[in-house]
Amino acid sequence: MELLGKTRIDFIGKRNISFIISAIISIIGIIGVIQVGRGAANMGIDFSGGTSMQLKFSKPISIADARTALHKNGIAKADLQEIKDGNKLLVKMAGAAVGKPSEMVQTAFKKEFADNAFTVESSTEIGPSIGDKLRKDTMVAAFLSLLGIIMYIAWRFDFKFGVGATLATMHDCLAMFAVFYLMNKEINLLFITAVLTIAGYSLTDTVVVFDRIRENLHKNLKGSMKTIFNDSINEVLSRTIVTSLTVFLAAVSLFLFGGEVIHDFSLALLVGVIVGTYSSVFVASPIVVILEDRALAKETKTA
Amino acid sequence: MPKETGWRISLIAVFVALSFLYLTPTLSSKLPSWWGSLLPKDKIHLGLDLQGGTHLVMEVDTQKAVEGSLDLVATDLEDTLNSKQLRFKHIARNGSDKVSLVLYEKGTADAVQKLIKDKYPSYEQSPTFDEGGFVAMTLRVNEKDAQDRKDKAVQQALETIRNRIDQFGVSEPTIQREGINHIVVQLPGIKDPQRAIDLIGRTARLDFKMVREDISPTSGNIPEDAELLKEKSVDSKTGAVTEIPIVVQKKSMITGDLLTDAQVRIDSQFNQPYVGIEFNSLGAKLFDQVTAANVGKRFAIVLDNNIHSAPVIRERISGGSAQISGNFTEKTAADLAIVLRAGALPAPVKIIQNVTVGPSLGQDSINKGLYAGLIGVLLVVVFMAVYYKLSGMIANLGMVLNILFLMGSLAALGATLTLPGIAAIVLLVGMSVDSNVIIFERIREELKLGKSPKSALDAGYDKAFLTIMDSHITTLITAAVLFQFGTGPVKGFAVSLSLGVIINLFTSLIGTKVTFDLFLHKGTVKKMSI
Numbered sequence: 001m002e003l004l005g006k007t008r009i010d011f012i013g014k015r016n017i018s019f020i021i022s023a024i025i026s027i028i029g030i031i032g033v034i035q036v037g038r039g040a041a042n043m044g045i046d047f048s049g050g051t052s053m054q055l056k057f058s059k060p061i062s063i064a065d066a067r068t069a070l071h072k073n074g075i076a077k078a079d080l081q082e083i084k085d086g087n088k089l090l091v092k093m094a095g096a097a098v099g100k101p102s103e104m105v106q107t108a109f110k111k112e113f114a115d116n117a118f119t120v121e122s123s124t125e126i127g128p129s130i131g132d133k134l135r136k137d138t139m140v141a142a143f144l145s146l147l148g149i150i151m152y153i154a155w156r157f158d159f160k161f162g163v164g165a166t167l168a169t170m171h172d173c174l175a176m177f178a179v180f181y182l183m184n185k186e187i188n189l190l191f192i193t194a195v196l197t198i199a200g201y202s203l204t205d206t207v208v209v210f211d212r213i214r215e216n217l218h219k220n221l222k223g224s225m226k227t228i229f230n231d232s233i234n235e236v237l238s239r240t241i242v243t244s245l246t247v248f249l250a251a252v253s254l255f256l257f258g259g260e261v262i263h264d265f266s267l268a269l270l271v272g273v274i275v276g277t278y279s280s281v282f283v284a285s286p287i288v289v290i291l292e293d294r295a296l297a298k299e300t301k302t303a
Numbered sequence: 304m305p306k307e308t309g310w311r312i313s314l315i316a317v318f319v320a321l322s323f324l325y326l327t328p329t330l331s332s333k334l335p336s337w338w339g340s341l342l343p344k345d346k347i348h349l350g351l352d353l354q355g356g357t358h359l360v361m362e363v364d365t366q367k368a369v370e371g372s373l374d375l376v377a378t379d380l381e382d383t384l385n386s387k388q389l390r391f392k393h394i395a396r397n398g399s400d401k402v403s404l405v406l407y408e409k410g411t412a413d414a415v416q417k418l419i420k421d422k423y424p425s426y427e428q429s430p431t432f433d434e435g436g437f438v439a440m441t442l443r444v445n446e447k448d449a450q451d452r453k454d455k456a457v458q459q460a461l462e463t464i465r466n467r468i469d470q471f472g473v474s475e476p477t478i479q480r481e482g483i484n485h486i487v488v489q490l491p492g493i494k495d496p497q498r499a500i501d502l503i504g505r506t507a508r509l510d511f512k513m514v515r516e517d518i519s520p521t522s523g524n525i526p527e528d529a530e531l532l533k534e535k536s537v538d539s540k541t542g543a544v545t546e547i548p549i550v551v552q553k554k555s556m557i558t559g560d561l562l563t564d565a566q567v568r569i570d571s572q573f574n575q576p577y578v579g580i581e582f583n584s585l586g587a588k589l590f591d592q593v594t595a596a597n598v599g600k601r602f603a604i605v606l607d608n609n610i611h612s613a614p615v616i617r618e619r620i621s622g623g624s625a626q627i628s629g630n631f632t633e634k635t636a637a638d639l640a641i642v643l644r645a646g647a648l649p650a651p652v653k654i655i656q657n658v659t660v661g662p663s664l665g666q667d668s669i670n671k672g673l674y675a676g677l678i679g680v681l682l683v684v685v686f687m688a689v690y691y692k693l694s695g696m697i698a699n700l701g702m703v704l705n706i707l708f709l710m711g712s713l714a715a716l717g718a719t720l721t722l723p724g725i726a727a728i729v730l731l732v733g734m735s736v737d738s739n740v741i742i743f744e745r746i747r748e749e750l751k752l753g754k755s756p757k758s759a760l761d762a763g764y765d766k767a768f769l770t771i772m773d774s775h776i777t778t779l780i781t782a783a784v785l786f787q788f789g790t791g792p793v794k795g796f797a798v799s800l801s802l803g804v805i806i807n808l809f810t811s812l813i814g815t816k817v818t819f820d821l822f823l824h825k826g827t828v829k830k831m832s833i
Binding site for chain 1 (some may be wrong): 314362365474642652653655656658659660661663664666667671672674675678679682683687688689690691692699722723726728729730731732733734736737740741744748768769774776777778779780781782783784785787788789790792793795800
C-alpha cells in the first residue's frame with residue numbers, strides 16, 4: 001500500500017507562507033519562554049516551589065465550594081482544578097513553605113465537607129531552593145542538548161545544513177512553548193523533558209530530508225537549488241509522513257489512555273511530532289536553499 | 304544459509320535468551336529454589352510514582368551543628384576553669400563561630416590563654432581586650448574545622464536517619480547524601496507518610512534539666528543561666544492543648560547521648576504506655592548523683608526544647624533506668640522510643656521537598672500506562688501490517704524484539720521504571736519501526752528501479768544506514784543530557800529512552816535484516832511483499 005504516489009509539490013516555493021506561519025508560532029513561543037523566564041507563565045511547582053495535592057473525594061465536589069472552604073480557613077491563594085473522572089481535585093499553591101499548607105488544606109476540607117470523605121492521592125511539596133536549583137539545572141540541560149545536536153549536525157552535514165536543522169529544532173521547541181502558553185498549560189519538568197525529547201526526535205525527519213538532498217546534490221549538479229530541494233522533499237515525503245505517523249500513533253494512545261499524570265506530557269509530544277514533521281519540510285529545507293542561493297550569488301559575483 | 308546470517312541469528316537468539324533470563328526475577332514473584340546464586344536476581348524496580356511512596360529531600364542545618372560544638376566548648380571551658388579555680392565572669396558562644404570569655408583580671412587571662420592553647424590548639428585566639436573594665440577575649444573556630452564539623456554533621460544525620468528508618472520498618476528504603484548538605488530519602492510503599500516524616504525530621508535532642516522553682520515563669524526576668532521552656536499537655540478527652548511555662552536550668556544534667564536503650568512499656572496500673580530508658584555507665588552514675596542530691600526537687604525531661612514532663616524526684620535512682628511517661632498513645636510512644644534509640648540528629652533538618660504518591664494512584668498509573676502502551680503497539684502493528692504487508696510484519700517482529708531487549712536490559716541494570724519511563728517505551732514503539740520505514744521506503748525505490756528483491760534489500764539497508772545512525776544519535780544526545788540532569792521520573796524516562804535508542808539500532812539494522820535474508824538468500828523470490 002502507498003499513501004502517496006509520486007508527488008510534485010512546490011514546497012520551497014511556498015516558503016513565504018510557511019515562513020510567516022513559522023514566524024508567528026516562534027514569536028508566540030518566544031513570548032512564552034520569556035514569560036516562563038519571568039515566572040509569569042503557569043509554572044509547575046517543581047520550578048516555582050510550593051505545594052500541589054491531588055485529592056479524591058467520595059462524592060462530586062464543585063470548585064467554587066472547594067475554594068470557599070479554603071478561603072474560610074485562611075488559604076487565600078490556591079489554584080484549583082477538577083480532574084474529570086472520579087471526583088478528583090487538584091490543589092496548587094505556589095511559593096508556599098513545605099509542611100504546613102498541605103495540612104491546612106486537609107483540615108479545611110475535613111471541616112467543611114464532613115460528609116464527603118477524601119484521600120490524598122498524591123502530594124508534592126517543594127521548597128523554593130530546590131525550585132531554583134531545578135530551574136538552573138534545566139536551563140543547563142536544554143542548552144547542552146541543543147549545543148550537542150548543533151555540533152553533531154554541523155559535523156555530519158555542512159554548516160548551512162547545520163543552521164537549517166538548528167533553526168528548525170528551535171522552531172519545534174518554541175512551537176511547543178507557544179501551544180502550552182496559549183492553552184495556559186502548566187510548564188513543569190515533564191514538559192521540559194518532552195521538549196528536549198522532541199528536540200532530539202524531530203531531527204529524524206530533518207535528517208531524512210537532508211540526506212536525500214545531499215545525495216541528489218552530488219548526483220545532479222545542473223538543476224537549480226530549488227528544483228533539487230523540491231524533488232528531494234517529494235521523493236522522501238512518504239517516509240517523512242509515515243515515520244511521524246507511527247510515533248504519532250504511539251503518542252496519541254498515551255494522550256488518550258495514559259492517565260492524568262502524563263496527559264500534558266503526551267500532549268506536548270503530540271504537538272512536537274506534528275510540528276517536527278512540518279518544520280523539516282517547510283522550515284529546515286527552505287532555509288538551506290536561501291543560504292545556498294546566497295552563497296552561489298556571492299560566488300558568481302566574485303567570479 | 305550464508306555464514307553471516309548464521310551468526311547473526313545466534314546473536315539474536317542469545318540476546319533473547321538473556322533477556323528472558325534477566326526478566327525472570329521481575330516476572331515471577333518467587334524465584335524457584337534451584338535459581339542459583341550465579342543467576343541474576345536484579346529486577347526492574349518500580350519508581351515511587353508507580354508503586355506509591357514518599358520522596359523526601361532534607362536540608363541539614365549544618366550551621367547549628369557548628370554552634371552546638373561551640374556550646375560544648377563553652378561548657379567545657381566553664382567546667383575546666385571552675386575546677387582550676389580560675390575565676391571568670393562569663394563564658395558563652397558568641398555568634399556563629401566564636402566563644403567569648405570575660406574574666407576579672409589580667410593574671411587569670413594569661414593562665415586561661417595558655418590553657419586554651421593546650422586544650423584547643425586549632426582555635427584562633429584573639430589578644431585580650433578591655434570590655435567595660437573586664438578582661439575579654441574570643442576564641443574563633445577555624446574555617447576548616449567548621450567545614451569538617453558541618454560535613455560530619457551531615458554524615459551523622461544520614462546514619463541517624465538510616466537507623467530510624469530501619470527501626471521504623473520500611474522495605475527497600477533509599478537514603479543518600481546529595482550535594483553538600485542535602486539528604487534524599489525514598490520510602491517506597493509507605494502507608495502513613497506523615498508519621499514517617501515526623502519521625503525522620505525530629506531532632507530528638509533529649510535533656511534532663513533541673514527546674515528552677517525560685518524563679519517565677521511570669522516574672523520576665525530570667526537569669527542568664529536559666530531558660531523559660533513550655534510544657535505542652537493535651538487533654539485526652541477534649542483535645543485542648545494547654546501550655547505551662549516552666550523555668551529550668553540552662554545547663555543539662557544529663558543528655559540523650561548517654562542512653563543505651565529505649566523501649567515502649569505499658570504501665571500495669573493505668574494501662575498507659577510509657578517509654579523506659581536505660582543509661583550507659585556514665586549516664587547511670589550521673590543520674591544516680593543527680594537524683595541523690597536533689598530528692599524532693601523537680602527535674603524536667605526536655606525533648607527538642609519542649610518540656611515533656613517535669614516530675615518530682617521522690618528518691619535516689621540508681622541502676623541506670625528511668626521512664627518517660629506522659630500522654631502517649633502506643634504509636635507516639637513507639638516513635639519516641641525509636642528516635643531515642645537511634646539517637647539525636649546532630650543538627651536540625653528541614654524538609655525542602657516532599658513528593659508523596661498514594662498507592663492507589665500508583666496502581667492506576669501502571670494500569671493506564673500499560674493500557675496505553677498496548678493500544679499504541681496495536682495501532683502501530685496494524686498500520687505496519689497494512690502498509691508494508693509481510694515486510695511490515697518483520698518490522699513488527701523487530702519492534703517486539705526491541706521491547707523484549709529493552710525490558711531485559713532494564714532488569715539487568717536493576718533500573719527503576721517510572722511512568723515517564725513507560726511513556727518512553729511506548730514512544731519507542733513508534734520510533735523503533737521508523738528505521739524500518741526508512742529502509743522499506745528505500746527498498747521500494749530500488750525495486751521501482753527494477754532491481755531484484757535481494758539487491759534492492761541490500762541497497763536499501765546500505766543507503767539507509769547513515770540516515771538511521773544520524774537520527775538515532777541526535778535522540779541519544781538529548782537522552783544522555785536528560786539522564787545527567789534529570790531526577791526521579793525524568794531520569795527513568797532518560798534511561799528507557801537511551802537504552803531503547805541503542806537497542807533499536809541493533810534490532811533495525813541486524814534483527815530485521817536477518818529475517819529478510821532468511822527468506823531471500825536463495826535469490827529465488829521473485830516478488831517482495833512490501
